[in-house]
Amino acid sequence: MRDKDTVSQLLSAAFFILPALILHLYGYLVKKEIWIASGDFYVIPTIGIMVLPEYAATLMLVALVICIAVTRWIPKIPFVTVLFFVFSGYQVLILSGAL
Numbered sequence: 001m002r003d004k005d006t007v008s009q010l011l012s013a014a015f016f017i018l019p020a021l022i023l024h025l026y027g028y029l030v031k032k033e034i035w036i037a038s039g040d041f042y043v044i045p046t047i048g049i050m051v052l053p054e055y056a057a058t059l060m061l062v063a064l065v066i067c068i069a070v071t072r073w074i075p076k077i078p079f080v081t082v083l084f085f086v087f088s089g090y091q092v093l094i095l096s097g098a099l
Helices: 003-029 040-049 053-070 079-096
Strands: none
Touching: 003 040, 003 053, 040 053, 040 079, 053 079
C-alpha cells in the first residue's frame, strides 16, 4: 500500500467520523444524553476508510439527517441500519459511474 493511499484513507475516515463525533459530543455535553451508541463508533471509521474523502462528510451528514427524520416515527432506530443503506447507495452510485 502506498503512503498516498494510506493518508487518503485516514483523511476520509476523519471526515466521515467528524459530523457524528460533533453531534455525539453536543448531546453528551449539553443534553447529558448519548445519541450515538458506542458500538457505532467501531463501524463508522471502518466505513469511512472505504469512502472517497470528497464524499465522506456529506455521506455522514446524509445518514444523520435520515436517522433524525426517521426517529420521528421509529424511536431508537439503530444508526448502523441507516448507515448501511446510505453506504450501499453510495456504492451503487460509484459502481454505476454516477459519482
